[in-house]
Amino acid sequence: MSFTDPIGDMITRIRNGQIRSYAKIEMPASSFKGKILEILKREGFILNYSVDQTNEKKIKFSINLKYNSGSPVINNIERISKPGRRFYSSAQSIPKIQNGLGIAIISTPKGVMTDTEARKAKVGGEIICKVF
Secondary structure (H helix, E strand, O other), X not given: OOOOOHHHHHHHHHHHHHHOOOOEEEEEOOHHHHHHHHHHHHOOOEEEEEEEEOOOOOEEEEEEEOEEOOEEOOOOEEEOOEOOEOXXXXXXXXXXXXXXXXXXXEEXXXXXXXXXXXXXXXXXXXXXXXXX
16 A cells, blocks of 8 residues: 555554554654654654564554653644645744744755754755644
8 A cells, every 4th residue: 555645644643643542553664754753752752663574575663652641742743744735944944843842853955853953953954744
């Protein structure tokens, strides 16, 4: 099964898993999704993730979602740049999410990074999603 927006599917699975209070969710793996998950883990929005190989070529991510006193750590995760409408930003105009409490994940020429890392490196790029 092919997706037109695999990153949007990943974000929706995370959002739906936290609404249903799942401890663990699974999704098809890709290197770009892995970079986004690494940022979410480093910033403390998910507990952990692992790569599982089910049969010959099927590789999945298993993501352990994070909760604080029973409520999800991620209040809002939203896709910004979509396949039909891409959003790009220069280093000076990268938006702050909730006055710096949230993060924006940006795909830059130097790799996938958060909004604060992109401002420090003075690079712009495509705004993938925002997390709060």
